[in-house]
Amino acid sequence: MTSKQAIAHQAAEAGIEFLNLQFTDIVGMVKSVTIPVAELERALDRGVWFDGSSVEGFARIAESDMYLVPDLDTYAVIPWADRNPTARLICDVFTPRGEPFQGDPRYVLKRAMQEARAHGWVYNTGPEPEFYLFERDAAGHALVQSYDQGGYFDLSTDRGLGVRTQMVKALSAFGIRVEASHHEAGPGQQEIDFLYTDALRAADNVLTFKSTLREVARQHGLHATFMPKPIAGIAGSGMHVHQSATHAVTGENLFADGQNKLGLSAMALSFLAGQLAHARGMCALLAPLVNSYKRLVPGFEAPVYVSWGQINRSALIRVPQVQQLSPESTRLELRCPDPSCNPYLAFAVMLRAGLDGIGRNLEPPPISNEDLYHLDVEGREARGLSALPGSLGDALEELKRSDLVHETLGEHLFDRYVEAKTIEWREYCTQVSRWEIDRYLAIY
Numbered sequence: 001m002t003s004k005q006a007i008a009h010q011a012a013e014a015g016i017e018f019l020n021l022q023f024t025d026i027v028g029m030v031k032s033v034t035i036p037v038a039e040l041e042r043a044l045d046r047g048v049w050f051d052g053s054s055v056e057g058f059a060r061i062a063e064s065d066m067y068l069v070p071d072l073d074t075y076a077v078i079p080w081a082d083r084n085p086t087a088r089l090i091c092d093v094f095t096p097r098g099e100p101f102q103g104d105p106r107y108v109l110k111r112a113m114q115e116a117r118a119h120g121w122v123y124n125t126g127p128e129p130e131f132y133l134f135e136r137d138a139a140g141h142a143l144v145q146s147y148d149q150g151g152y153f154d155l156s157t158d159r160g161l162g163v164r165t166q167m168v169k170a171l172s173a174f175g176i177r178v179e180a181s182h183h184e185a186g187p188g189q190q191e192i193d194f195l196y197t198d199a200l201r202a203a204d205n206v207l208t209f210k211s212t213l214r215e216v217a218r219q220h221g222l223h224a225t226f227m228p229k230p231i232a233g234i235a236g237s238g239m240h241v242h243q244s245a246t247h248a249v250t251g252e253n254l255f256a257d258g259q260n261k262l263g264l265s266a267m268a269l270s271f272l273a274g275q276l277a278h279a280r281g282m283c284a285l286l287a288p289l290v291n292s293y294k295r296l297v298p299g300f301e302a303p304v305y306v307s308w309g310q311i312n313r314s315a316l317i318r319v320p321q322v323q324q325l326s327p328e329s330t331r332l333e334l335r336c337p338d339p340s341c342n343p344y345l346a347f348a349v350m351l352r353a354g355l356d357g358i359g360r361n362l363e364p365p366p367i368s369n370e371d372l373y374h375l376d377v378e379g380r381e382a383r384g385l386s387a388l389p390g391s392l393g394d395a396l397e398e399l400k401r402s403d404l405v406h407e408t409l410g411e412h413l414f415d416r417y418v419e420a421k422t423i424e425w426r427e428y429c430t431q432v433s434r435w436e437i438d439r440y441l442a443i444y
Helices: 004-013 037-046 105-118 161-173 199-219 266-277 279-286 343-359 377-383 392-400 403-429 434-440
Strands: 018-024 030-036 048-051 065-070 086-094 121-136 142-146 178-183 189-194 222-225 239-247 332-334
Touching: 004 037, 004 086, 018 037, 018 065, 018 105, 030 037, 030 048, 037 048, 037 065, 086 105, 105 121, 105 199, 105 343, 105 403, 121 199, 121 343, 142 222, 161 178, 161 189, 161 199, 189 199, 199 222, 199 343, 239 266, 239 343, 266 279, 266 332, 266 343, 279 343, 279 392, 279 403, 343 403, 392 403
Parallel strands: 018 086
Antiparallel strands: 018 030, 048 065, 065 086, 121 142, 121 189, 121 222, 121 239, 178 189, 239 332
16 A cells, blocks of 8 residues: 555655546546646645536536545556656545545445455456557548558567557556557557456556557557447457456455366356346446447457357357466456446446346356357247347446446436436437448439
8 A cells, every 4th residue: 555655755756747636437538637746745635626517427516516535556657748747646536525426437346346345355357458550640630541451460560569569668657567469350450468457456457558558659640549340340349358256365266166167166157147147237338339339240259149158259258268277367258348438337337247146146058159140040049148239229228227237336327327328329320321321312
């Protein structure tokens, strides 16, 4: 645990002049209040006040006053702020009465993790956000024009290698340990994987990851986009999330059981079953954009059906194979989230779904190790497979029916999330697309 004195000392040693106090709105957009370093001590002791009525989904004008309390363990020097040395701190949001704000996404995840810790374990996640590098025009506007024509793990055609190297260095400055980076399947598509950690730090890291990669890309005259499906007919960008539970004291992986043929404990199987049971209800949080459902279609290794498997990348939940000598790496991989999601809310509902499965001793349906994309209707019905929502509109209807999502988010955040996403869906439904013009204008 970092102390206030240690933060002040580090800031002085680094010659810090400003501090960015960061938090997120309900849809996962990073917000920031910047203070001069002279106000650091006051901020650490008393917090920093701001107007919550101007933040998406936070508060009405009549109840707008809130304040930010920095999480000292998130202190980091921003590596590209050379002219005006700046550090950042990720914050929790509090009401004037000194209570955690119920609409703060970070608090929603912390509350869910406290529930797991009450049972003696810690929820860990390892997200894998994919992204595209696109060119910019002379005015700096992003183009849907891939930076390279490389493919999966390509090297000779991978122009993004040098950019990724700089990204990894910048992430390291924020304390994010990168495990690997490589070119993904689509032209210009990249992946950088960072170290597995508890879900709160992982969510913090996802948001730092996205803002850092955008900045490094900008410095190279490029645009990094985390849009789930920026190019039709090409692989979309997902954020597969690896998950495990470790004992709060010993660190033992509670998902591992060497006696089980899949290496999974009874706890892991119930956790998995809980996520399958709530998959449709939480999909609007894991895949939150209209565009997300252009990715969740057959043929691109994205899940379409509520299923699980071991060697099956078309399954919603995959059980990665691990070496016999490494049972601690036993995990579950949820494959429907994409990098446009708010990671705090996504991880919170994923955890609560798993907790519900454990609490009710649920058992998963039969495993599906075949390619589900080619099953006909009879084959799917015979296996009892239901489909994920096919659109944001469908996903919102499922979310509204989910008591578990409602309980996880709380009344305030649930209502405002549904409201914001319903507006987004209705706006989309009233648009006339280029495809419609090309398809219909001349013949009708």
